[in-house]
Amino acid sequence: MKKFWLRELVYLLNLLSPRLKPRTRTRRTPGDLKPGEEAVIACVHHQGGSGQRLMALGILPGCRLKFLRLAPLGDPLLIEVAGCAYCLRRREAGLIELCTEEGL
Amino acid sequence: MRRIPGGDQNDLRPAVRVVALIGNPNTGKSTLFNRLTGSRQRVGNYPGVTVAKKTGRLRLGKREVTVLDLPGVYSLAAASPDERITCDVLVGRREVAPDLVVCVVDGRQPARGLFLACQIGDFGLPLVLVVNFQDEAEAHGIALDAGLLSRRLGVPVVPLSARLGAGMPRLRRVLAGALRQPAVLTLPAWSPGVQQAVKVLRLELVTNIRLRDAELRRMLFDGDSAYFDLVGIPRGERMAVVEKARSPLTGEGHHPLSLEALTFHSFSSRMLEGVLTRTKPGRRNMSRVMDGVLTHRVFGTLIFGILMVGIFQCIYTWSLPLMDGMDAGIGWLAAQLEHGLAATPMFRSLVCDGILAGVGGVVVFLPQIFLLFFFISLLEDTGYLARAAFLMDRLFGWCGLNGKSFLPLLSGYACAIPGILAARTIEDPRARLVTILITPLMSCPARLPVYLLMVGAFIQPAWGGFAAALVLFGIQTVGIFVALPLAGIANRWILRTPVQPFLLELPPYRLPVWKDVFWRMGRGGGEFLQRAGSIILAISIVIWGLLAFPRQETPPGETADPASQLEHSYLGQAGRAVAPVFAPAGFDWRITVGVLASFPAREMMVSTLGIIYRLESDEDGSLGRALRDARWSGGPKAGQPVLTVATALAIMVFFALCMQCGPTLAVITREVGGKYAVLCFVYMTSLAWLGAVVVYQTLSRLPS
Numbered sequence: 001m002k003k004f005w006l007r008e009l010v011y012l013l014n015l016l017s018p019r020l021k022p023r024t025r026t027r028r029t030p031g032d033l034k035p036g037e038e039a040v041i042a043c044v045h046h047q048g049g050s051g052q053r054l055m056a057l058g059i060l061p062g063c064r065l066k067f068l069r070l071a072p073l074g075d076p077l078l079i080e081v082a083g084c085a086y087c088l089r090r091r092e093a094g095l096i097e098l099c100t101e102e103g104l
Numbered sequence: 105m106r107r108i109p110g111g112d113q114n115d116l117r118p119a120v121r122v123v124a125l126i127g128n129p130n131t132g133k134s135t136l137f138n139r140l141t142g143s144r145q146r147v148g149n150y151p152g153v154t155v156a157k158k159t160g161r162l163r164l165g166k167r168e169v170t171v172l173d174l175p176g177v178y179s180l181a182a183a184s185p186d187e188r189i190t191c192d193v194l195v196g197r198r199e200v201a202p203d204l205v206v207c208v209v210d211g212r213q214p215a216r217g218l219f220l221a222c223q224i225g226d227f228g229l230p231l232v233l234v235v236n237f238q239d240e241a242e243a244h245g246i247a248l249d250a251g252l253l254s255r256r257l258g259v260p261v262v263p264l265s266a267r268l269g270a271g272m273p274r275l276r277r278v279l280a281g282a283l284r285q286p287a288v289l290t291l292p293a294w295s296p297g298v299q300q301a302v303k304v305l306r307l308e309l310v311t312n313i314r315l316r317d318a319e320l321r322r323m324l325f326d327g328d329s330a331y332f333d334l335v336g337i338p339r340g341e342r343m344a345v346v347e348k349a350r351s352p353l354t355g356e357g358h359h360p361l362s363l364e365a366l367t368f369h370s371f372s373s374r375m376l377e378g379v380l381t382r383t384k385p386g387r388r389n390m391s392r393v394m395d396g397v398l399t400h401r402v403f404g405t406l407i408f409g410i411l412m413v414g415i416f417q418c419i420y421t422w423s424l425p426l427m428d429g430m431d432a433g434i435g436w437l438a439a440q441l442e443h444g445l446a447a448t449p450m451f452r453s454l455v456c457d458g459i460l461a462g463v464g465g466v467v468v469f470l471p472q473i474f475l476l477f478f479f480i481s482l483l484e485d486t487g488y489l490a491r492a493a494f495l496m497d498r499l500f501g502w503c504g505l506n507g508k509s510f511l512p513l514l515s516g517y518a519c520a521i522p523g524i525l526a527a528r529t530i531e532d533p534r535a536r537l538v539t540i541l542i543t544p545l546m547s548c549p550a551r552l553p554v555y556l557l558m559v560g561a562f563i564q565p566a567w568g569g570f571a572a573a574l575v576l577f578g579i580q581t582v583g584i585f586v587a588l589p590l591a592g593i594a595n596r597w598i599l600r601t602p603v604q605p606f607l608l609e610l611p612p613y614r615l616p617v618w619k620d621v622f623w624r625m626g627r628g629g630g631e632f633l634q635r636a637g638s639i640i641l642a643i644s645i646v647i648w649g650l651l652a653f654p655r656q657e658t659p660p661g662e663t664a665d666p667a668s669q670l671e672h673s674y675l676g677q678a679g680r681a682v683a684p685v686f687a688p689a690g691f692d693w694r695i696t697v698g699v700l701a702s703f704p705a706r707e708m709m710v711s712t713l714g715i716i717y718r719l720e721s722d723e724d725g726s727l728g729r730a731l732r733d734a735r736w737s738g739g740p741k742a743g744q745p746v747l748t749v750a751t752a753l754a755i756m757v758f759f760a761l762c763m764q765c766g767p768t769l770a771v772i773t774r775e776v777g778g779k780y781a782v783l784c785f786v787y788m789t790s791l792a793w794l795g796a797v798v799v800y801q802t803l804s805r806l807p808s
Contacts, residue, residue, distance in 0.1 A: 011596075046361045049181065049327040050605045055365035056179035057609070058216045068392075072401045073498030076606060084213055085395065085610040087494040089501065092605055 027097040033067035039098040122170045127208030129176030130611045132236045136266040137173040164280045180223045181326045188330040208234045211241035218372035225289030227318045231259045232282050239265040245384040253379045258290045297356035305349035311335045325364040391612040415479045416577040423471035434464040458648025473549045477628030485616035503588045504595030506604035509539045516546030520768045534601040542587035547580040553710045554759045561728035562752035582760045650675035689796035690751040706764040750803035754796040762792035
């Protein structure tokens with residue numbers, strides 16, 4: 001029972017601020033960019049059907065991705081790929097791995 | 105192939121041919137459909153508006169052709185049953201397979217649309233490619249060599265602008281030609297690994313359903329394909345079958361889920377090479393500039409709030425003069441009828457006290473309904489709705505839903521029924537169920553008459569006009585503020601819904617097509633009038649009967665005391681019997697009668713109160729004044745007004761939360777089953793009672 005409440009407390013804290021979560025991923029994702037910054041997509045990872053959905057939209061390795069801005073409540077993100085603006089949550093944005101250096 | 109026929113259409117075969125329209129969301133597919141068929145349907149600038157399949161008729165020369173409007177999709181990958189419908193229609197599993205597929209592509213983003221065209225080509229269906237938004241593409245300095253693209257792909261390519269109607273005659277000629285001489289998009293052959301995998305999968309599947317190779321490829325390429333439901337393989341065995349079939353792909357060094365996207369996108373970028381040219385440096389992207397403000401952390405949220413309050417302020421104030429006019433008209437009509445029918449008192453009572461008071465009381469709110477639909481379609485057509493979804497998505501994230509629930513919930517503000525249907529676009533069955541169950545909490549226009557009556561009669565005289573608009577806005581949002589935490593609890597602890605993905609394209613801002621806006625406004629108002637003419641008319645007559653009978657015996661020459669007649673009528677007795685239940689919310693038996701009468705349709709509250717107060721008093725005054733003047737006739741509160749600001753707010757909260765709509769329950773039953781309809785009714789009604797009691801008990805205890 002104590003464990004249950006502890007888990008729910010952690011869950012609620014995470015709801016309030018997604019950035020409290022310890023970062024375990026090492027890949028560079030759109031959430032790591034500054035607003036207005038661009039990068040090249042290195043790889044799109046798969047998790048359920050999300051990766052496939054991203055790729056169907058033309059969010060593909062080799063494309064340039066521009067991080068436009070963050071929503072007022074900290075999630076979702078607004079990105080631009082090939083002239084189209086997309087709104088996606090941190091979880092989906094985490095599937096997009098960016099090249100670490102420009103023009104790679 | 106590019107032979108464009110002249111005037112004669114004689115070699116079209118006699119059977120009715122079927123043309124299917126498909127394309128990415130927000131490519132103007134529905135506008136094109138309306139242009140082609142002349143019929144009207146819902147068109148919006150929000151991805152995913154078309155949920156149900158629509159059909160229309162197109163005249164090509166002397167022949168009629170059926171046009172199917174399919175839901176907007178980015179890909180044929182089918183993770184939800186709704187997504188598979190598109191594939192099923194394309195291969196003719198639901199009805200006759202289309203003779204021709206028209207794939208609509210956004211002229212500014214042709215690459216993305218070509219991906220879908222490739223998938224259709226993979227199914228081996230005859231194709232015509234329509235490149236829409238040519239006007240906007242040209243303004244952006246993008247020129248398209250349609251002839252070159254057509255020669256490369258082997259199918260006709262028609263650039264046009266559906267919004268302006270440019271290029272439509274040419275499309276008609278090309279369609280007629282393509283129906284005579286179908287052409288399929290030619291794709292390079294699949295790699296040996298893919299061909300091997302398809303063979304393996306065909307051997308592995310034990311089914312008597314004939315699946316095309318392309319459908320087997322869908323099962324290979326998609327993560328969790330809805331085709332397994334069709335084939336009927338239980339969940340546990342799916343992975344083993346697919347993994348076995350996919351081994352030739354992984355052997356070639358491909359990720360099976362990435363393979364299709366990479367293949368088709370590289371093919372379409374090869375096809376587009378040299379086809380697209382920039383004629384002039386692109387204009388500054390105005391949509392991005394506007395997004396800079398409208399999605400801004402501070403200004404965007406502020407504008408969103410102001411816009412929402414402003415809309416409700418407009419709905420409230422703009423419609424007042426119109427409503428007064430209609431009220432006066434109905435009053436005049438009632439006076440004329442009363443005079444004309446004086447010879448037959450019973451019939452006069454039915455017409456004036458029953459039908460006119462009941463239906464007229466609701467029809468008065470027509471201007472508000474028009475304005476509400478006007479603003480909703482305006483928000484949708486300009487593309488602002490997608491921005492609102494971006495700003496508000498986090499709230500949905502907190503309760504375990506995603507922005508896809510935004511459209512059902514917002515549609516719920518127009519009517520819960522299309523909202524519940526729109527929930528079909530949600531893949532996860534649990535997230536869909538939760539969305540369906542909370543959609544009826546959204547404040548639909550049927551509640552508006554009740555709110556307006558209460559606000560006009562109590563809030564405005566007490567607190568002023570601006571407060572009235574604020575209260576009106578507030579009560580419209582009560583539903584969503586109750587719905588979201590409920591959805592959160594249901595998702596987190598009861599259903600344990602997995603976290604929902606959210607991916608939404610923000611369409612460019614566009615000026616609305618006024619014709620479409622006014623058409624939707626007219627249709628919304630028309631449906632409301634239809635309801636007033638059918639259901640509300642019928643229930644009005646029934647309620648009048650229940651209130652007018654049994655007649656009290658009166659000595660000849662005297663008229664019965666209307667108040668005691670009411671109290672002893674069937675409905676009056678029922679209201680008195682149930683009144684103790686609603687007593688904690690401050691409702692008297694008249695209000696209780698209204699609440700009981702409004703369970704089939706909530707507008708009946710206003711109608712019933714109209715009937716009750718008209719039967720009770722002989723003077724002609726507005727219903728609002730009659731409500732204010734009502735006094736307790738006995739008991740501890742004798743002489744005090746029945747309805748106060750507290751009671752009015754309690755009534756409004758009750759109506760905001762209560763499930764009082766027969767058709768909605770019927771649709772929920774059809775969509776997810778009867779037990780959920782019962783659940784929905786029980787939870788909403790108990791919530792409404794609780795809300796009303798809390799509001800009344802709190803407010804009536806406040807020192808005034």
